[in-house]
Amino acid sequence: MSAPAYREQSSIPLEAVPPTEPSYLDGGGLMGWLNTRDHKRIGIMFYGAVLAMFVLGGSFALLLRLELLTPDRTIMDANTYNRLFTWHGIVMVWLFLIPSIPNIFGNFVLPIQIGARDLAFPRLNLASFYVYLAGSAIVLGGLVLGGTDTGWTFYTPYSETTPDRLFPVVFGIFVVGVSSIFTGINFIASVHMLRAKGVHWRRMPLFVWSIYATSIILVLATPVLGLSVLLVGLDHVFHLGLFNPASGGDPVLFQHLFWFYSHPAVYIMILPAMGVISEIVPTFAHRRPASYNAIAFSALGIALVGFLTWGHHMFVAGMSTIDSGIFGILSMFVAIFSAIKTFTWVATLYRGDISFNTPLLYFFGFLFLFMFGGMTGVAVATQSLDVHWHDTYFVVAHFHFIMVGGSVTAFLAAAHYWYPKMFGRLYSERVGLLCATAVFIGFVLTFLPQFLLGNAGMPRRYYSYPPEYQWLHVLATGGAWLLGFSVLLAVGNLIVSLRYGRRATANPWDSRSYEWLTPSPPPPHNFPETPVFDRGPYDYELSQEEVYARAYPR
Amino acid sequence: MPAPILGEQYASLDRQAVTLRFGMWLFLASELLLFSGLFVLYAAYRSMYRHDFVEAVHSNTMAYGTANTYVLLTSSFTVALAVFNIRRGALRAAMWLVLASAALGVTFLAIKAVEYGVHIREGALPGPYYHFADAATLGGNRFYTLYWVTTGAHALHVTGGIGVLLWTAWHVPRGRYTAGYHPRFENATLYWHFVDVMWLFIWPIYYLV
Numbered sequence: 236m237s238a239p240a241y242r243e244q245s246s247i248p249l250e251a252v253p254p255t256e257p258s259y260l261d262g263g264g265l266m267g268w269l270n271t272r273d274h275k276r277i278g279i280m281f282y283g284a285v286l287a288m289f290v291l292g293g294s295f296a297l298l299l300r301l302e303l304l305t306p307d308r309t310i311m312d313a314n315t316y317n318r319l320f321t322w323h324g325i326v327m328v329w330l331f332l333i334p335s336i337p338n339i340f341g342n343f344v345l346p347i348q349i350g351a352r353d354l355a356f357p358r359l360n361l362a363s364f365y366v367y368l369a370g371s372a373i374v375l376g377g378l379v380l381g382g383t384d385t386g387w388t389f390y391t392p393y394s395e396t397t398p399d400r401l402f403p404v405v406f407g408i409f410v411v412g413v414s415s416i417f418t419g420i421n422f423i424a425s426v427h428m429l430r431a432k433g434v435h436w437r438r439m440p441l442f443v444w445s446i447y448a449t450s451i452i453l454v455l456a457t458p459v460l461g462l463s464v465l466l467v468g469l470d471h472v473f474h475l476g477l478f479n480p481a482s483g484g485d486p487v488l489f490q491h492l493f494w495f496y497s498h499p500a501v502y503i504m505i506l507p508a509m510g511v512i513s514e515i516v517p518t519f520a521h522r523r524p525a526s527y528n529a530i531a532f533s534a535l536g537i538a539l540v541g542f543l544t545w546g547h548h549m550f551v552a553g554m555s556t557i558d559s560g561i562f563g564i565l566s567m568f569v570a571i572f573s574a575i576k577t578f579t580w581v582a583t584l585y586r587g588d589i590s591f592n593t594p595l596l597y598f599f600g601f602l603f604l605f606m607f608g609g610m611t612g613v614a615v616a617t618q619s620l621d622v623h624w625h626d627t628y629f630v631v632a633h634f635h636f637i638m639v640g641g642s643v644t645a646f647l648a649a650a651h652y653w654y655p656k657m658f659g660r661l662y663s664e665r666v667g668l669l670c671a672t673a674v675f676i677g678f679v680l681t682f683l684p685q686f687l688l689g690n691a692g693m694p695r696r697y698y699s700y701p702p703e704y705q706w707l708h709v710l711a712t713g714g715a716w717l718l719g720f721s722v723l724l725a726v727g728n729l730i731v732s733l734r735y736g737r738r739a740t741a742n743p744w745d746s747r748s749y750e751w752l753t754p755s756p757p758p759p760h761n762f763p764e765t766p767v768f769d770r771g772p773y774d775y776e777l778s779q780e781e782v783y784a785r786a787y788p789r
Numbered sequence: 790m791p792a793p794i795l796g797e798q799y800a801s802l803d804r805q806a807v808t809l810r811f812g813m814w815l816f817l818a819s820e821l822l823l824f825s826g827l828f829v830l831y832a833a834y835r836s837m838y839r840h841d842f843v844e845a846v847h848s849n850t851m852a853y854g855t856a857n858t859y860v861l862l863t864s865s866f867t868v869a870l871a872v873f874n875i876r877r878g879a880l881r882a883a884m885w886l887v888l889a890s891a892a893l894g895v896t897f898l899a900i901k902a903v904e905y906g907v908h909i910r911e912g913a914l915p916g917p918y919y920h921f922a923d924a925a926t927l928g929g930n931r932f933y934t935l936y937w938v939t940t941g942a943h944a945l946h947v948t949g950g951i952g953v954l955l956w957t958a959w960h961v962p963r964g965r966y967t968a969g970y971h972p973r974f975e976n977a978t979l980y981w982h983f984v985d986v987m988w989l990f991i992w993p994i995y996y997l998v
C-alpha cells in the first residue's frame with residue numbers, strides 16, 4: 236500500500252520558536268474568559284455561539300427537507316412550514332453566516348497575521364460579542380414567541396400585515412447589525428494602524444485583504460439594512476404603511492433598501508471564505524500564490540462592485556429593462572473578479588508540492604461548488620433567463636451553492652486549517668478527509684436536484700408540489716441528512732481531538748504565513764517576542780529553519 | 790493627574806490617538822449611511838408625490854425648525870471652542886463649554902417636543918393617525934410619516950449625543966484628558982458635530998424647499 240497523500244505534521248520542533256509564556260488558553264477562570272479583552276478568547280467565544288446557531292439553523296433545514304419528502308403534509312402543517320423556512324433563513328444568514336468567518340477566524344487570526352498584539356479596540360471587540368449575544372437572544376425569542384412567517388427577506392406588503400409578530404425579530408437583527416459594525420470598524424482600524432514593522436500593505440496575508448474588504452461592506456451596508464428592517468417593524472406595529480401601497484407607500488422601495496445591504500451581505504459571507512481559501516491553497520501547495528495582486532485587488536473589486544448590483548433581485552418587480560440590463564452587467568463583473576481568484580488558486584496548485592490534507596480537500600469541494608454557484612449566478616443575472624427562474628428552486632440552489640457550497644465549505648476548511656493554531660492539537664486527518672468527502676457528496680445530492688426542480692418550475696417556499704417533482708425532492712432530502720450528519724461528524728472530530736488529538740507544533744502545515752511563527756496555541760500577546768518581518772507571507776523558497784532564524788534572530 | 794493609558798497593542802500614544810480618531814470616523818461613515826437611507830426614502834417619495842410634498846413643506850412649522858437650527862449651530866460652535874480650550878490646557882473652560890453644548894442639545898429637544906405637540910394638535914401624525922387639514926393628501930401623509938421617522942431618529946441621536954457629552958464632561962475634572970492627549974474628548978465632539986450636520990440636511994428638506 237502506498238503512503239497516504241496527506242502529510243503528517245512537519246518536523247520543525249517547537250523549540251525553534253521561543254517558548255516563554257503560557258498560552259492564551261491558560262488561566263483566568265470563567266471570569267477571565269467572560270471579561271477578556273484578548274481577541275483570541277473573544278474569537279473562541281464567538282466560535283461557540285456561532286456554532287450553536289449553525290446547528291440550530293441546520294436542524295430547521297433538516298425538518299424542512301423532511302416535510303418536503305411528500306407532496307402533502309408529512310410532519311408539519313403549512314403555517315409551521317412557513318415559519319420554519321423563515322427561521323432557517325434568519326438564523327443562517329444573520330446569526331451564522333455573517334459573523335461566522337470574520338468573527339471567529341478573523342478575530343483570532345487577523346491580529347496575528349499583521350503582527351499585532353491585539354485588535355485596535357479590544358473593549359469594542361468584547362462589546363461586539365455581547366451585543367451579538369443580546370441580538371441573537373432577541374431574534375430567537377422573537378421567533379419562538381412571535382412566530383414570524385415572512386421569509387428572511389421581510390418583503391412588503393405581506394410583512395406589514397402578517398398576523399405573526401415581527402418587531403422583536405427585526406429589532407434583534409438591528410442589534411446584531413450593530414455588533415457587525417463594531418467588528419468591521421475594529422478590523423479596518425487595526426489593518427490601517429497596527430501592522431507590525433515590516434508588514435506593509437503588499438506583505439499582508441491574503442486573508443487580511445479579504446477581511447478588510449468584508450469590513451468595508453460591514454461598516455457601510457449594515458446600517459441601511461438595520462434601518463430598513465426596523466422601518467418594516469415599525470410599519471407592522473403602527474401601520475405607518477411606509478412600504479404599503481394601500482397607504483401610498485412603495486413596496487419595491489423596500490426591496491431596493493433591503494438589497495442595498497443584503498446583496499453586499501452576500502459578499503460579507505463569501506469574501507472571508509475566499510480569504511480562507513487564499514491561505515489554504517499556498518500552504519498546501521507549498522507555493523507562492525500565482526498572483527498576490529490578483530487575489531488582493533479582486534477582493535476589493537468584489538466589495539466595491541457588490542454595492543452596485545442589488546437591482547438584480549428585482550428584475551420582475553417592475554424595473555425597466557435598461558435598469559435591469561445595467562444591474563445585470565454590473566453583477567457579471569463580480570463573476571469576473573471571482574473567476575480571477577479561481578484561476579489564480581488553480582494556477583497556484585500547478586507544479587506545487589501538494590499535500591492532500593483535509594483543508595485542501597475542502598478546497599477542491601469549494602472549487603467545484605463555487606464554480607457551479609458562480610456560473611449559475613451569471614445565468615440568473617441575465618434578464619431573459621431570470622424571468623423564467625425567478626423565485627424558483629433554481630435560485631435557491633444557486634445561492635446555496637455559494638452560501639453553503641462556498642462559505643460553509645470554507646468555514647469547515649478554516650476550522651480544520653487553523654485548528655492546530657487555535658487549540659494546539661491535531662485533529663484526526665482520516666476522519667477529517669472522510670467528512671470532507673461526505674460533505675461534498677451530501678451537498679451535491681441536496682442542491683443539484685434543486686436546479687432541476689427550479690428549471691422544471693418548482694417555486695421556492697411552497698409547502699406542496701405536483702407528484703412528478705417528488706423523486707427530486709426525495710433525493711434532496713436524503714442529501715440534506717447526509718450533509719447534516721457529515722457536518723456533525725466533522726465538528727465531532729474537532730471536539731474529540733481537543734482532548735485526544737496529538738500535540739501540534741508551531742507550524743504543522745509547513746506554511747510561511749505569519750500566524751505560524753508563534754507557538755500553538757499562541758501566548759496571550761500573540762508572539763513570545765515580536766518577530767522580524769522582513770519577507771512576504773508566501774516565501775516558500777525559504778526553508779522553515781531560515782524563516783524562524785530570520786524571524787527570531789539570536 | 791493620572792497618565793494616559795497606552796494600550797499594549799500600540800507603539801505610541803500618538804498612534805493610539807490617531808487610531809481612536811480613525812475609528813470614530815469609520816463609525817460616522819456607518820451612521821451617515823443610516824441617515825442616507827432615510828434621505829433616499831424622502832427623495833423617492835418626493836419624486837412620487839412632487840406637488841403634495843411641496844405643499845406639505847409649506848405647511849410645516851418652519852419657525853420651530855429654524856430656531857432649532859440656530860440652537861444646534863451654536864452648540865457646534867461651543868463644542869468646537871471646547872476642543873480649542875482643551876488643546877491649550879484650559880480644562881475647566883473645556884468642561885463648561887461641553888456642558889453648554891449639552892444644554893443647547895437639551896434646548897433643541899425641548900423645542901422639538903413643543904413642535905411635536907403642535908403637530909399632534911393639528912393632526913400631522915404618521916400613517917393611519919394622519920388628519921392634517923393643511924395638507925390633506927396622500928403625499929402629505931407620506932411626508933409627515935417620513936418626517937416623524939427621520940426627526941425621531943435624529944432626536945434619538947441628539948439624546949445619545951447629549952449622553953456622550955455629559956459623560957465626557959464628567960471625566961474632565963477626573964483627569965482623564967490632558968492638553969497633549971484627549972482623543973476620546975475630540976471623538977465626543979466629532980459625534981456631536983455629526984448630529985448637527987445631519988440636522989443641516991433635515992432642516993432644508995423638511996422645512997424650506
